[in-house]
Amino acid sequence: MIEFNRIKSINGEIVVPPDKSITHRAFLLALMAEGKSLIKNPLESRDTLSTLNAVCKLGANAEKKENGYAISSKGYEKVIEPRDIIDCENSGTTVRLITGILAPRKKFFVLTGDDSLKKRPMDRVITPLSELNARIYGRNNNKLLPICILPSEMSGGNLAARVKSAQVKSAVLLAAAQIRDISTYYEKVPTRNHTELMLQQFGCNITSEKGSTTISGGIGLKAADIFVPGDFSSAAFFVAAALIFENSEIILKNVGLNKTRTGMLNVLKKFGVNFETDVKNSRSGESYGDIYIKNQPFKGGIISGDIIANIIDECPVLAALGLFAETPVEIREAGELRIKETDRIKAMVYNLKSLGARVDEFEDGLKVYPLEKVKTDCTLKSFDDHRIAMINILLSKRFGNIPIDDISSVDVSFPDFLSNIENIEVNY
Numbered sequence: 001m002i003e004f005n006r007i008k009s010i011n012g013e014i015v016v017p018p019d020k021s022i023t024h025r026a027f028l029l030a031l032m033a034e035g036k037s038l039i040k041n042p043l044e045s046r047d048t049l050s051t052l053n054a055v056c057k058l059g060a061n062a063e064k065k066e067n068g069y070a071i072s073s074k075g076y077e078k079v080i081e082p083r084d085i086i087d088c089e090n091s092g093t094t095v096r097l098i099t100g101i102l103a104p105r106k107k108f109f110v111l112t113g114d115d116s117l118k119k120r121p122m123d124r125v126i127t128p129l130s131e132l133n134a135r136i137y138g139r140n141n142n143k144l145l146p147i148c149i150l151p152s153e154m155s156g157g158n159l160a161a162r163v164k165s166a167q168v169k170s171a172v173l174l175a176a177a178q179i180r181d182i183s184t185y186y187e188k189v190p191t192r193n194h195t196e197l198m199l200q201q202f203g204c205n206i207t208s209e210k211g212s213t214t215i216s217g218g219i220g221l222k223a224a225d226i227f228v229p230g231d232f233s234s235a236a237f238f239v240a241a242a243l244i245f246e247n248s249e250i251i252l253k254n255v256g257l258n259k260t261r262t263g264m265l266n267v268l269k270k271f272g273v274n275f276e277t278d279v280k281n282s283r284s285g286e287s288y289g290d291i292y293i294k295n296q297p298f299k300g301g302i303i304s305g306d307i308i309a310n311i312i313d314e315c316p317v318l319a320a321l322g323l324f325a326e327t328p329v330e331i332r333e334a335g336e337l338r339i340k341e342t343d344r345i346k347a348m349v350y351n352l353k354s355l356g357a358r359v360d361e362f363e364d365g366l367k368v369y370p371l372e373k374v375k376t377d378c379t380l381k382s383f384d385d386h387r388i389a390m391i392n393i394l395l396s397k398r399f400g401n402i403p404i405d406d407i408s409s410v411d412v413s414f415p416d417f418l419s420n421i422e423n424i425e426v427n428y
Helices: 020-032 046-057 093-103 123-129 166-176 194-201 234-243 263-270 309-313 316-322 335-339 344-354 388-399 407-414 417-422
Strands: 007-013 033-040 061-065 068-074 109-112 135-138 144-150 158-160 182-186 204-210 212-216 225-227 247-258 275-281 285-293 301-303 330-332 359-364 365-368 425-427
Touching: 007 033, 007 234, 007 330, 020 033, 020 068, 020 093, 020 166, 020 194, 020 225, 020 234, 046 061, 046 093, 046 407, 068 285, 093 109, 093 144, 093 166, 109 344, 123 135, 123 166, 135 365, 166 182, 166 194, 166 212, 166 285, 194 204, 225 425, 234 247, 234 263, 234 316, 234 388, 234 417, 263 301, 263 309, 301 309, 309 316, 316 330, 316 344, 316 365, 316 388, 335 344, 365 388, 388 407, 388 417
Parallel strands: 007 247, 033 225, 158 182, 301 330
Antiparallel strands: 007 425, 033 068, 061 068, 109 144, 135 144, 182 212, 204 212, 247 285, 275 285, 330 365, 359 365
């Protein structure tokens, strides 16, 4: 159990951790590419280190450098068959993307994870890869971990997205890059495109148009240097903090501003929030820059439709903003939140109601009404979910001395979350 003293405002510059999604992909593509890749400014967290450990088990060599890792590999054709299972721990990105990498390799692999990951759906990846003739079998009628990947002769094809998921798309594209054929993946709603951008960096023959991505595979990938910008999903907590803590003023430095990730900023614009961005471009093709935001009144609104796929990681913190908005915040068509590290809809409803808020729960979302009076005699629960834990920390600091059952899961994506708050100017 932990609690925090109340703080009134936070002011200053913050450098958020490197992007988790881009770090995962950089480590994995370094495994697939022949030669030595330099991954600069990667995130070193529980999830991304699960990916790095898996990459090393599969035959790559990772050498720690001052600002990242040099990863040497013989390319995807020389991926080795490990003597033991690959434990992806708590990382859904690790297991789903690696499944795509290993499916065409004509070898035997077994993937598993912790108790939480064993509850998360794997059929969403197994089904499209099987349509390309992969042989993958898992627990509960091929739906859950552990899974085994058996040798097969995969072929290209045309696939349409069944779910709005960048992980599923990435698994298919990483497999397609190895198949000596042409494959096209169609999605009605665009999801984050980090994999497409990075495959280009590693020499893949890939083209993207509105609604489709086509790969002419079987061409060996070559090593590349990748710079990882700040994680927008981590920055989102401090964007929200500026609106939660009175008289706050924050500059977030070198944050990834890829348009397939920054839908939260579009939502905040609709809520009437003013902010500034200074957009730059890195050589890796990922836009990044600074975000300036200060405390101000704002209204709520309904969030639904195509933008949900863009903001799925930010939905919980947007829900928390409903406590401080002038009108309710309602999130719909976000049933995907129920199959994250925890059921994030259920978790947010529990915590916000515990604080005294009126909250309506729906199967596909929730509606949060402005908080009229806070209940301080409650305990917030993190449900072993890093994003829920970080929201709880903000709320505990905003209202003061409200206990949280556990915050250790913060290490999954933002190990320095607390020190970032403490190292800027705080007004108690």
